[in-house]
Amino acid sequence: MNAKQVAELSGLSVRALHHYDEIGLLRPRRNAQNGYREYSEEDLDKLQQILFFRQCGFSLERIKKLLSNPRFDRARAFELQKKHLMLEKERIEAMLSTLERTLKTLKGEDSMSQREKFKGFDFSCNPYEEEARQLWGDETVEKSNDFIASKSDRERKDMEKILDELFRELAEIRDEDPDSDLVQEAIDRMYKVFNESFGHYYSLESFASLGNMYVMDDRFKANIDKYGEGLADFLSKAMQEYSDRQSER
Known part of the structure; x- marks a missing residue:
């Protein structure tokens, strides 16, 4: 599968895929005749792992370090990512509820305490990145x-x-x-x-x-x-x- 096809499949741009290759995060083999990148099934599995980490807020540098660690466990990584995304889902639902109540308050249909106005917001460090660091980095x-x-x-x-x-x-x-x-x-x-x-x-x-x-x-x-x-x-x-x-x- 070439870079254009992988871009269409994953939602990434071809430019992003090229960048992943350049920084050594995802390096597909090159076609010996034309030099084009060719992505294997294994490359696509790795890309999926990378994108899950990205959705969980990890930097490309951190992802590269985690994936290159000889102790990296793919199944455990998926469990970690699932836990993060489930809690992120709860956080987003809380923010949507806060937003809905804020709109009603503006219309005079509801009222909120100062604390309730900020329910769902969380700008603390990513605890799952720390857990991954302890596991593999x-x-x-x-x-x-x-x-x-x-x-x-x-x-x-x-x-x-x-x-x-x-x-x-x-x-x-x-x-x-x-x-x-x-x-x-x-x-x-x-x-x-x-x-x-x-x-x-x-x-x-x-x-x-x-x-x-x-x-x-x-x-x-x-x-x-x-x-x-x-x-x-x-x-x-x-x-x-x-x-x-x-x-x-």
Whole structure:
């Protein structure tokens, strides 16, 4: 399918499709004979995903970053987008109701409180973009991965040994209460190890977000739970408790 046909199908302009290609967001193959763009079924599936993200208020730069993440989960993305659009539907319906009542008020057929005049308006940040960032675009994880990748084989093995020993020790106490002093002392050691060993400083907030990713990302969960069933869930709770405690000091 050529660019003109895809434009007619999707409602985008040919110029927009060319722009997506130029920025590396959606790059179809080129016909070897005439150089024209040719979109495959896979390209169309990806375009659908892109357009759902656009409808949910994501920037092209953010979408590109999410789609290029090796942990990206298409099914989970659709669930995230559905949740956003359902709530957006509720918000629009509330705004339409506010608009209808405002018209009636102008005609003297109704009256509204000051608060009711603004029902349905919401200019806060997009919580679903933050959720997607935590799922597939956490910058602290990416920076740590880049730092580790820059090291020699010997240095990487040393880091792997540090992590292996750390998670084995944590697995031994996973049946304890996450907010107990014993566990919190262990999580404090974990926090210090992470900030001393992996080339990135974890704020308390990003440390808690990392714990959240341990249970939300199936790959993280599988890698951590190999040290002991339930470890990922235990760490997520303990890391959040640690972050909350330290933030209050």
